[in-house]
Amino acid sequence: MTTRRRISADTPLPECPEKRIGLSLPGPISDRLDDLVALAEEAGERTNRKELVASLILAAPSVSGEISVLLHNYRRAKARAAPVDNINDELTIAIRSHRPGPRPRRRL
Secondary structure, three states: OOOOOOOOOOOOHHHOOOOOOOOOOOHHHHHHHHHHHHHHHHOOOOOOHHHHHHHHHHHOOOOHHHHHHHHHHHHHOOHHHOOOOOOOOOOOOOOOOOOOOOOOOOOO
């Protein structure tokens, strides 16, 4: 039997208890996430990958048909669609390698 902990509905999301999820992303999507964090920082936001993913999940549609469209778009997308600049006429794209742990702050 699963027990559920209750929290106030007015608790700010960043202050809610966290749950770990096992998550691996395709390399080009992971690089895109890093670039999106950098873009947010250019706009004056101090953030990280975890917070950005959480904000994107919160912004995701809650209508099954819309979720289905997003999934189908992702499943058909090619690696060249992932870079933020989306200007890739080459036959290959580079995938960055990182050590485990927080990413260093960087600029695009």
